[in-house]
Amino acid sequence: GAVVSQHPSRVICKSGTSVKIECRSLDFQATTMFWYRQFPKQSLMLMATSNEGSKATYEQGVEKDKFLINHASLTLSTLTVTSAHPEDSSFYICSALVPGAHGYTFGSGTRLTVV
Amino acid sequence: GESVGLHLPTLSVQEGDNSIINCAYSNSASDYFIWYKQESGKGPQFIIDIRSNMDKRQGQRVTVLLNKTVKHLSLQIAATQPGDSAVYFCAENGSGGGSNYKLTFGKGTLLTVNP
Numbered sequence: 001g002a003v004v005s006q007h008p009s010r011v012i013c014k015s016g017t018s019v020k021i022e023c024r025s026l027d028f029q030a031t032t033m034f035w036y037r038q039f040p041k042q043s044l045m046l047m048a049t050s051n052e053g054s055k056a057t058y059e060q061g062v063e064k065d066k067f068l069i070n071h072a073s074l075t076l077s078t079l080t081v082t083s084a085h086p087e088d089s090s091f092y093i094c095s096a097l098v099p100g101a102h103g104y105t106f107g108s109g110t111r112l113t114v115v
Numbered sequence: 116g117e118s119v120g121l122h123l124p125t126l127s128v129q130e131g132d133n134s135i136i137n138c139a140y141s142n143s144a145s146d147y148f149i150w151y152k153q154e155s156g157k158g159p160q161f162i163i164d165i166r167s168n169m170d171k172r173q174g175q176r177v178t179v180l181l182n183k184t185v186k187h188l189s190l191q192i193a194a195t196q197p198g199d200s201a202v203y204f205c206a207e208n209g210s211g212g213g214s215n216y217k218l219t220f221g222k223g224t225l226l227t228v229n230p
Contacts, residue, residue: 006158032216041123043204044159044220093158097216104149104218106158 001027002098006107013084013114021079021110023094029074030096035067038091038109050077084114123202125225134192134228138205138221141186147208149218150179150190152201159204162190192226200228 003026013019023033031052036044048058048069056069066088068080077096081088094107128134140148146167151159165172165179165188172179178191188205205221 034217043222046217046219049217091156095158095218103161103164106151106160109156109158111156 002096002103002105003027004030004094004096004105004107006094006110008110009108010111011113013112015085015114016083018080018082019084019112021081021092021094021112023077023079023096023107025075025096025105028096028098030077031074031099032097033071033077034095034097034104035069035077035079036093036095038093040091044093047079081112084112086114088112089114123223123225125227127227127229128195130195130197130228130230132195134190134195134199134226136190136192136203136224136226138188138190138224139186140188140205140207140219140221142207142209142219143183143186145207145209148179148181148188149206149208150177150188151204151206151220152199153204153223154201162203195226195228197228197230200226202226 005024007022033050035047038044046059047062048056050056050069050071052071052074058064071077091109093109095104149164150162152162153159163174163177163179165181170181176193180189202223202225204223206218
């Protein structure tokens with residue numbers, strides 16, 4: 001149980017375009033989701049916390065206008081990288097807080113390459 | 116949480132040996148700690164967790180030790196197998212029981228198991 005599905009797993013886009021990444025909770029309602037970015041050989045860095053029905057809370061240094069987060073339902077959160085540039089190339093991972101268990105479940109990640 | 120460095124610490128062990136992976140944390144208010152395993156190109160996979168009211172917890176082939184005095188966490192893997200090769204992260208919930216469920220990840224350790 002408590003599975004999060006993240007899509008796409010891999011995407012290549014041209015510089016200046018926007019890319020949307022989806023994170024769905026399959027068998028539970030995810031009130032709170034998290035978005036992380038991970039550069040090669042580095043740790044996961046939290047970008048923002050997404051709460052259903054309200055605005056996301058961004059970590060310091062993360063541009064909210066560039067990384068748009070929408071959490072309009074209890075089973076779906078999306079991250080849109082707007083006007084992507086090569087430096088946005090990274091591994092993006094979503095996570096959801098599992099209700100009642102005080103635990104977390106992670107998506108399989110999205111490898112974004114901006115060319 | 117820990118600062119993120121550019122180089123992952125590495126640990127190389129022989130198959131069948133025991134492995135010990137260490138992690139230091141800085142937030143004395145953290146009350147929940149998790150160890151994750153991450154294989155290349157995948158999201159983190161839960162291994163074991165521990166709450167701050169415990170100092171040891173055992174799972175299948177894994178043991179987590181928590182020393183709150185020195186803010187240190189360790190993961191012990193018994194009879195390490197090639198399939199254990201991955202990057203291991205500790206993560207802490209620094210909410211101290213509050214409504215902030217953000218996880219802070221440590222820098223990670225690359226475990227390589229030699230057959």
